[in-house]
Amino acid sequence: MLSNPDRRIVAQDRNLPGLALLLDEHHALSLFRTAWPQHRLQRLATTYLRYKPGVRCLAGYLGHTRDGPMLWHAKAYTADEYTNVRDAAARASSDGSASAPALLDDQCIAAWHFPTDRKLVGLSDLASAEPRARWLREQLPDKTALWRARLETLRYKPERRYVGKLTTGVRDEALAKVYDQRDFENAWRAAKTIQTWTVREPLIVARPLGRSKRRRFIVSQWLAGEPLSELLLGADCSADRLCEIGAALAEFHRQVPDHLERVAREHEAMAVLAAANAAAWLCPDLAPRLRRLAPRIAAELLAAPAEQRPIHGDFSADQILVAAHGIGIIDYDRTRVGDPAADFGTFIAQLERNEVCGTLPVGRAGEVAEALNDGYCRQARCAQPSKTDLYVAAGLLRLAPHGFRNRLVDWPVHIEHLLQRAERFFRVYSRNEQIAIPIGAGERFGA
Numbered sequence: 482m483l484s485n486p487d488r489r490i491v492a493q494d495r496n497l498p499g500l501a502l503l504l505d506e507h508h509a510l511s512l513f514r515t516a517w518p519q520h521r522l523q524r525l526a527t528t529y530l531r532y533k534p535g536v537r538c539l540a541g542y543l544g545h546t547r548d549g550p551m552l553w554h555a556k557a558y559t560a561d562e563y564t565n566v567r568d569a570a571a572r573a574s575s576d577g578s579a580s581a582p583a584l585l586d587d588q589c590i591a592a593w594h595f596p597t598d599r600k601l602v603g604l605s606d607l608a609s610a611e612p613r614a615r616w617l618r619e620q621l622p623d624k625t626a627l628w629r630a631r632l633e634t635l636r637y638k639p640e641r642r643y644v645g646k647l648t649t650g651v652r653d654e655a656l657a658k659v660y661d662q663r664d665f666e667n668a669w670r671a672a673k674t675i676q677t678w679t680v681r682e683p684l685i686v687a688r689p690l691g692r693s694k695r696r697r698f699i700v701s702q703w704l705a706g707e708p709l710s711e712l713l714l715g716a717d718c719s720a721d722r723l724c725e726i727g728a729a730l731a732e733f734h735r736q737v738p739d740h741l742e743r744v745a746r747e748h749e750a751m752a753v754l755a756a757a758n759a760a761a762w763l764c765p766d767l768a769p770r771l772r773r774l775a776p777r778i779a780a781e782l783l784a785a786p787a788e789q790r791p792i793h794g795d796f797s798a799d800q801i802l803v804a805a806h807g808i809g810i811i812d813y814d815r816t817r818v819g820d821p822a823a824d825f826g827t828f829i830a831q832l833e834r835n836e837v838c839g840t841l842p843v844g845r846a847g848e849v850a851e852a853l854n855d856g857y858c859r860q861a862r863c864a865q866p867s868k869t870d871l872y873v874a875a876g877l878l879r880l881a882p883h884g885f886r887n888r889l890v891d892w893p894v895h896i897e898h899l900l901q902r903a904e905r906f907f908r909v910y911s912r913n914e915q916i917a918i919p920i921g922a923g924e925r926f927g928a
Contacts, residue, residue: 482507486893490763490885496535499557499588503530503540504888513544513553516583517594520546529554529638530886534762537562541639552595554639563589593639600640600661603696607645607659608632617647620691621700626653642814646703654703655690656811664814665697667742671816672699674740674791683725684732685802685809704809706802713798713841713849720852726801727856729808730793734821735861738791744819746787750779753875760881764896771878774904778875781910785868788820796824797831825865826872828853833873834880837898838889870910877903 483491483505491501502508510525522544529541541554558566566582570591573581580599582591593599596608606612617628630647637643643659660668672689680686687702709726712718757775761768793800794815802809832846854865877899884895910916 484890486763494534496559497538497557497589498560499585499590500532500538502585502588502590503538503555503557506542509540509542509555510544512555512583512585512590512592513542516592517553520544520548520551520594522546522551525553527888528552530888531638531641532759532886534759535559539639541637552634552637553592554595554598555590555592558589558591560589563591566591595637598639598643601643601659601697603693603698604643604659606693606696607643607657607698616693616696617700620693624653624655624690626651627655630655632657647700656687656701656703657698658701658814659696659698660814662697665694665699667817668814669694669699670740670742671813672701674738675736675813675816677739678736680736681732683807684729685804685807686733686813687809687811704802704804704811706804706809708799709801709803710798712803713835713845718803718849720848720855722803723849723852724856724859726803726808727853727858728860729801729810730796730824730853731857731860733793733810734790734824736791738789738818741791741816741818743787744792744794744817744823746783746785749823749875750782753779753782753878756879756882760878760896760900763882763885764893767897767900770900770904771881774874774900774907775878778871778878778903778907781868781871781916782875785820785871789818790821792817792819792821792824794819794823794827796828798828798835799831820866820868820872822866822868822872825850825854825857825869826874826876829869829873830876830880833877833902834883834899837895837902868910870906870913874903874907874910877906 483501487504494500502512506525506527510522513525514522524545526543527540528543532538536559538557539554541552544551544553567584570581570584580597582593584591596604598604606616613632614628621627626649627647630649633646633648635644635646641661642664645657647655647657669692675686676688678686685704687704690700690702692699754775757771761771793810794817795812800810800812802811829846829850832841832849835841836843836846858864881896881899884892889895
């Protein structure tokens, strides 16, 4: 059932007749049951949502069936775009293609069952045992144990990225990823660059094992360890261990950035503005504050000098593995040349969001960030990157729409709380940099 805030979004977006159905798991369940009755679908949970107001909405779902879990995704279109989708589906059906979607004409919705994915061209081959085995034999001749590996889904963002684990029942394991066209080239460029790095303790990195350019998938080493995101939920994550993670990040930043793509300041600024506009659409009452803060953050990013360091680009507790023999930093899909403060900012912004969501105690984000900084500064023999607070504010704004995307019940409150914290970090940055930029209405809210 739709919440009142969801109903408001549906009411104001007249261009997407299928939006309400995708946001309502009960109605989406009916769609998939009708289209695929043979799977005896029992219940459905939303796992992914990407929404561009007035343009399209893509939702991924985990379905529970009598035969086990299965994945689906569906997309709501405008009437004009849906006509093109329907025509393409008709051509695919006439050619006998198994990739033709299920269509719901009155809602302008197309739906697909895993592993069919229009943008991830290699997913069907990777997910099918025989094509996967043939490729592994050809490309990894010395990894015989992997040739008949099973594939375990770890994460799936329809039309964007698939992450799976190749398992053999013995020690040989590997990580397999499938990409859309936009992300594949940078992911492979980063993987090749990291392969040449000479890293010191405590940093551990995963080396690539092989790729298929045509299928756009990459197979890499599997790194064992406990995710930091899970350790932070317990009492076992000491300050010393967090310092070690900071030292590993310092080692990542000190590597040679040859052949990595450069982060454009313009792209950083535009990402903040786009996220603020999305949050303003979702929460119109917050629009004045969002549209005061975002341009100021964007202006500071644009004015910052270019940096020449390799950065992870998506550094968070989910991308850190704590092992007995070191700290693994994984997932290099966004690794580029940029400002080290961006990694600090992304990491701290994620911790701040976890506090808002209640998965971290209040005040814990600051403690973790301080220990990370201590380890970083000792390893790098330098101070924390100067624009960290600016990047935390930017990261919080970029995370603001995720409360809606993650289908939190109280997503409007979540967005406001992240905005409050972004305002607070930008005030701290402004004071430290002696920038006379008032936040205006945001000053009334204590974060």
